[in-house]
Amino acid sequence: MAHRGALRCLPSVHRAFVMPRYWFRAKRIGWGWGLPLVWEGWLVLLLFVALLAAGAFLFSPAHSLVSYLIYALILATIVLVICVLKGEPQGRR
Numbered sequence: 001m002a003h004r005g006a007l008r009c010l011p012s013v014h015r016a017f018v019m020p021r022y023w024f025r026a027k028r029i030g031w032g033w034g035l036p037l038v039w040e041g042w043l044v045l046l047l048f049v050a051l052l053a054a055g056a057f058l059f060s061p062a063h064s065l066v067s068y069l070i071y072a073l074i075l076a077t078i079v080l081v082i083c084v085l086k087g088e089p090q091g092r093r
Contacts, residue, residue, distance in 0.1 A: 024087035033087045
């Protein structure tokens with residue numbers, strides 16, 4: 001395994017193949033992730049908001065608040081799992 005300092009001498013093109021590409025940056029203070037860094041992260045965020053809005057029509061909060069809250073919780077859990085898998089590790093900054 002190469003020493004971490006050895007990565008600095010590689011051209012930036014080669015570093016892209018060695019360094020992981022995070023979709024979300026870790027927050028500087030506290031726990032969690034900030035705005036997306038790359039287009040894949042923006043796509044996840046856009047889909048989350050669109051599906052949350054679509055859920056308001058599918059599970060009208062006025063008629064079935066519990067169903068809508070369960071739907072929103074499932075979506076939030078999926079986004080959290082994606083952030084854990086594709087985001088910058090916590091405590092890295």
